[in-house]
Amino acid sequence: MANSKAAKTDVQTHKQVSVAEFFEKNRHLLGFNNPAKSLLTSVKEAVDNSLDACEENGILPSITIQLSEIKAGRFKMIVEDNGPGIPKKHLLSAFGKLLYGSKFQTNGGKQGRGQQGIGISSVILYGQLTTGKPAVLISKTKKDDQAHMYVMHIDVKKNEPEIVSDEPFDWSDKPCGIRVAVEMEAKYVEHKQSVLEYIKQTAIVNPHAEITYISPSGDRLDFPRVTDKLPVKSRLIKPHPKGVELGVFKRMLKATSARTIKSFFTKEFDKVGGGTANEIITIANSSIEDGNKTLPEAKRLKLIDGKFSPKYITPDQVEALLLGMQNAKVSRPSLDCLSPIGGGLLRKSLESEFDLDFVHTITRSATVYRGNPFQIEVGIGYGGELDVDGAIKLIRFANKVPLLYQEGACALTQSIKKNNWKPYGLSQSSGSFPTGPAVIVIHMASVWVPFTSESKEAVSGYPEITKEVKLAIQECARSLQRFIGRKRRSEIEAKKREIFKAYSKEVAQAVTSLNEADAYKLTKDQIEKKSLDTLKKLNKIAESMYSTGADIEALEETVEVLEEQEEKAAKQEVEEKQLESEREEEEELMEEEK
Amino acid sequence: MAELTKKEIVKRLHDLGVDLKKNVDDLKDPHITIPLRTLANAYFDKKDRMIKLGERTQTRTFFNVGQSKKFMQTALVASQIKQLLEQDKPAISTRQLYYILKHSIEGTKENTFDDQATESDPVIEDVEVTINALREQLGLEATPSGVISGPLKYEDLKTDDIIDCSKMGSAGAAIPPNTEPHVVKFKECKADFILVVEKFAVWNLLNQSKFWKKHNCILMTGKGQAARSDRRLVSRLAKEYKIPVYVFADNDAYGYYIYSVYKQGSINLAFFSEKAACPDAKFIGLKTGDIKKFDIAKSNWIKLEGHDLKRLKEISKYEWFQSKEWQAELQAMKDFGYKVESDALVSKSIEFMADTYLPRVIKEKNWLD
Numbered sequence: 001m002a003n004s005k006a007a008k009t010d011v012q013t014h015k016q017v018s019v020a021e022f023f024e025k026n027r028h029l030l031g032f033n034n035p036a037k038s039l040l041t042s043v044k045e046a047v048d049n050s051l052d053a054c055e056e057n058g059i060l061p062s063i064t065i066q067l068s069e070i071k072a073g074r075f076k077m078i079v080e081d082n083g084p085g086i087p088k089k090h091l092l093s094a095f096g097k098l099l100y101g102s103k104f105q106t107n108g109g110k111q112g113r114g115q116q117g118i119g120i121s122s123v124i125l126y127g128q129l130t131t132g133k134p135a136v137l138i139s140k141t142k143k144d145d146q147a148h149m150y151v152m153h154i155d156v157k158k159n160e161p162e163i164v165s166d167e168p169f170d171w172s173d174k175p176c177g178i179r180v181a182v183e184m185e186a187k188y189v190e191h192k193q194s195v196l197e198y199i200k201q202t203a204i205v206n207p208h209a210e211i212t213y214i215s216p217s218g219d220r221l222d223f224p225r226v227t228d229k230l231p232v233k234s235r236l237i238k239p240h241p242k243g244v245e246l247g248v249f250k251r252m253l254k255a256t257s258a259r260t261i262k263s264f265f266t267k268e269f270d271k272v273g274g275g276t277a278n279e280i281i282t283i284a285n286s287s288i289e290d291g292n293k294t295l296p297e298a299k300r301l302k303l304i305d306g307k308f309s310p311k312y313i314t315p316d317q318v319e320a321l322l323l324g325m326q327n328a329k330v331s332r333p334s335l336d337c338l339s340p341i342g343g344g345l346l347r348k349s350l351e352s353e354f355d356l357d358f359v360h361t362i363t364r365s366a367t368v369y370r371g372n373p374f375q376i377e378v379g380i381g382y383g384g385e386l387d388v389d390g391a392i393k394l395i396r397f398a399n400k401v402p403l404l405y406q407e408g409a410c411a412l413t414q415s416i417k418k419n420n421w422k423p424y425g426l427s428q429s430s431g432s433f434p435t436g437p438a439v440i441v442i443h444m445a446s447v448w449v450p451f452t453s454e455s456k457e458a459v460s461g462y463p464e465i466t467k468e469v470k471l472a473i474q475e476c477a478r479s480l481q482r483f484i485g486r487k488r489r490s491e492i493e494a495k496k497r498e499i500f501k502a503y504s505k506e507v508a509q510a511v512t513s514l515n516e517a518d519a520y521k522l523t524k525d526q527i528e529k530k531s532l533d534t535l536k537k538l539n540k541i542a543e544s545m546y547s548t549g550a551d552i553e554a555l556e557e558t559v560e561v562l563e564e565q566e567e568k569a570a571k572q573e574v575e576e577k578q579l580e581s582e583r584e585e586e587e588e589l590m591e592e593e594k
Numbered sequence: 595m596a597e598l599t600k601k602e603i604v605k606r607l608h609d610l611g612v613d614l615k616k617n618v619d620d621l622k623d624p625h626i627t628i629p630l631r632t633l634a635n636a637y638f639d640k641k642d643r644m645i646k647l648g649e650r651t652q653t654r655t656f657f658n659v660g661q662s663k664k665f666m667q668t669a670l671v672a673s674q675i676k677q678l679l680e681q682d683k684p685a686i687s688t689r690q691l692y693y694i695l696k697h698s699i700e701g702t703k704e705n706t707f708d709d710q711a712t713e714s715d716p717v718i719e720d721v722e723v724t725i726n727a728l729r730e731q732l733g734l735e736a737t738p739s740g741v742i743s744g745p746l747k748y749e750d751l752k753t754d755d756i757i758d759c760s761k762m763g764s765a766g767a768a769i770p771p772n773t774e775p776h777v778v779k780f781k782e783c784k785a786d787f788i789l790v791v792e793k794f795a796v797w798n799l800l801n802q803s804k805f806w807k808k809h810n811c812i813l814m815t816g817k818g819q820a821a822r823s824d825r826r827l828v829s830r831l832a833k834e835y836k837i838p839v840y841v842f843a844d845n846d847a848y849g850y851y852i853y854s855v856y857k858q859g860s861i862n863l864a865f866f867s868e869k870a871a872c873p874d875a876k877f878i879g880l881k882t883g884d885i886k887k888f889d890i891a892k893s894n895w896i897k898l899e900g901h902d903l904k905r906l907k908e909i910s911k912y913e914w915f916q917s918k919e920w921q922a923e924l925q926a927m928k929d930f931g932y933k934v935e936s937d938a939l940v941s942k943s944i945e946f947m948a949d950t951y952l953p954r955v956i957k958e959k960n961w962l963d
Contacts, residue, residue, distance in 0.1 A: 496659055498702075499659060499662055499663075500657060500662065502699050502700070502701055502702045502704065503656070503662055503663065503665075503666040506666050506669075506699060506706060507656055507665065507666050509673075510666070510670045510672070510673040511614045511615055511618065511624070511669055512615075513611070513673040513677065514607060514608065514610055514611025514614065514615075514669070514672055514673045514676060515608070515611035515612055515614070515615040516611075518680055519677050519680065520677040520681045537618045537621060538618060538624075541618070541621050541623060542657060544621070545657045
């Protein structure tokens with residue numbers, strides 16, 4: 001007995017250590033690398049959860065995010081939504097997937113934000129470990145129901161969340177929703193990878209959401225709803241044989257309720273019927289036979305029969321089956337399971353977030369990489385108040401979640417850099433971002449976004465994906481080029497008019513004076529009067545000149561000439577001002593001397 | 595070029611105005627045809643042994659954004675010159691013309707002209723070639739820099755003064771800005787030759803040692819690259835009195851080029867060569883071979899630098915440097931790798947240049963043609 005008690009304590013201690021330790025060891029993978037990123041990750045988890053929940057339940061999301069600084073290095077995050085709320089009996093399961101995000105999912109997939117998450121429970125754990133305080137949750141599920149306020153914490157001994165207290169809460173003005181409040185060690189920053197930037201980008205890609213942000217300094221920012229139309233619901237689909245990897249396949253074999261291997265294939269996979277299942281098994285068997293030829297009889301593998309139980313498939317047979325899955329003829333997966341933003345809405349979002357002169361968006365048709373359906377959307381905005389001299393702004397999204405880190409490692413970024421932008425009217429030194437007043441949005445929607453690492457901030461460069469991105473970028477760029485071309489042309493035309501107009505009077509008078517005998521006898525006014533007819537005719541010639549379009553090269557030349565002249569005029573103005581101020585200084589000095 | 599009357603020049607300018615007015619009346623883009631003043635349109639006339647302007651022209655139009663401003667400037671310069679000529683006003687400098695024409699253009703932040711050297715001066719030269727008259731005839735004068743002394747008397751028709759260049763003391767006589775016959779009327783010239791020196795310091799030394807009296811010559815300097823009136827004066831004296839011209843310039847690519855401008859004219863002013871060139875002028879400065887011959891101390895040699903070699907290469911390609919003698923000299927200088935300034939001759943002795951070097955070179959005809 002003593003022994004078994006000691007063993008039990010050991011297990012408990014071990015468990016207790018392991019949760020805290022596991023978190024400490026893996027916080028960089030979970031998005032809690034440092035206080036600044038931890039705050040961002042926490043907001044992201046809460047907001048992504050809210051958006052997903054609203055979308056599932058056909059509710060137009062209204063989300064409020066409030067950050068306040070409790071004391072130096074400690075912040076309180078409150079995220080409130082108008083989602084369906086969570087009934088008490090589901091509270092634990094909703095928060096129960098501790099450190100077990102849906103990234104470990106096995107049974108097929110569905111486009112969702114949660115795929116990138118690590119679970120709100122991690123946020124609660126992080127807050128608890130850094131401040132010792134529990135999280136506070138308010139939930140209301142129906143209009144006439146009583147709202148509850150729960151105080152929750154993670155029991156590190158049991159490795160499970162626990163409701164510490166449950167009190168009724170007066171939320172009568174709200175039909176339903178959830179409010180999460182967590183205190184945590186954090187740092188507030190306002191740069192590229194910040195909470196504010198995340199919220200801005202989230203607003204762009206969720207035009208149906210209304211988001212309010214109250215910053216630690218109390219500033220309130222509203223991101224209004226751009227559309228009342230809910231996005232198309234994404235659909236859960238079974239995995240496609242070509243998209244399944246070894247580990248997942250093994251887990252599926254273990255978990256399935258199918259009694260035979262053949263029914264396992266037809267039941268658990270998308271687009272697999274009896275014929276296809278047979279083909280997979282046949283290919284697997286012929287590869288086993290090939291392998292057997294080089295082996296002594298005793299070591300030869302057994303061929304697979306479709307009637308075998310999935311539970312008794314040997315590791316060698318598993319590999320053979322995977323080969324069969326890769327090589328069998330399977331129709332491409334269902335593509336209607338995705339939920340893109342849509343070109344029109346993306347355009348509206350861009351226009352509402354940025355002040356732009358031009359926007360072009362494109363949603364490519366859904367297609368497949370390694371058995372996974374995916375869809376690429378690209379939007380490009382130009383002009384307005386965007387920075388003219390700096391690099392363009394790139395905003396990346398995966399399943400409507402902004403990707404703020406690891407820009408360089410991302411295939412979406414690489415596609416922008418590899419594209420040659422010069423012919424499209426943006427300047428670029430090869431292999432880097434183009435420069436100019438442009439913003440580019442790239443969204444990848446997929447049941448399974450292939451991230452380069454567990455931190456889920458960069459998309460891998462599968463050839464099918466980069467090809468789609470490239471085509472989308474180029475279509476947007478072509479449209480941008482037409483816009484820039486028209487803009488430049490009209491700018492040049494306007495400048496030309498200006499120039500001719502300015503010089504015409506001088507030319508008319510000089511020509512008149514040259515044409516007059518004894519021009520010196522005329523007063524300035526007389527010459528001006530006499531030159532009016534010539535001036536009128538010059539203007540007439542000018543008008544006929546504008547209508548004949550000059551070729552691009554000539555226009556470029558013109559622009560150079562104009563820019564030179566402008567530069568010269570600007571320089572002169574500066575010099576004159578300098579001289580003037582010097583003169584003034586001198587005068588002041590002289591007066592002082594007096 | 596026959597002597598132009600003022601009336602004829604005014605008529606040519608008026609004709610330009612009539613043409614332009616007609617363009618406009620026909621609702622056509624007004625244009626001016628201007629002979630090109632570039633290297634590509636300058637050629638070496640072997641018979642007359644001088645640089646002349648070719649036949650190529652450029653068309654300057656108003657409704658071409660790249661040319662618009664220049665067209666306006668050309669019209670302004672032409673009309674101003676015409677008005678000045680019509681009024682019989684005193685000649686003005688190109689800088690003064692620039693000031694007369696510079697004003698802000700109504701409705702813009704721009705000026706008609708912002709710079710004399712790069713804007714108004716080139717346009718003036720364009721008008722000269724277009725009207726086929728020299729600026730001296732157009733009532734414009736460049737700032738002269740030349741100084742002269744020697745047995746020469748002339749009448750300045752602008753002031754009716756008689757100038758005796760043999761009585762001008764150590765300063766010498768300043769060469770007037772306009773040396774055209776209608777200003778400078780030669781009265782008497784007893785000189786046997788004209789000695790043109792590149793540098794004022796050398797001219798000063800020779801003038802003080804009364805070189806021109808001893809050798810009965812005219813001694814002048816254009817102080818480096820000679821102004822138009824300096825060149826015109828030397829050319830007129832050489833032609834009208836049929837006396838040889840000797841150019842004493844530095845032993846380097848720049849000295850050689852200064853000599854060639856006196857002799858054959860320049861590319862930019864190719865249209866002026868017939869009036870200002872002296873095709874028979876000889877180079878009597880130090881040649882590379884003379885450095886050893888006259889035993890110039892090595893401490894006085896100057897190593898050729900990149901820009902010297904570059905200029906050397908350039909002039910060796912000019913058509914008027916193609917004679918065997920010149921090509922040999924340019925090659926010798928390049929091989930030798932050093933140059934020597936005329937002033938360095940003083941290191942032998944103060945009198946060496948006047949008493950030994952120059953008389954000996956002229957006597958031995960040890961010059962380059």
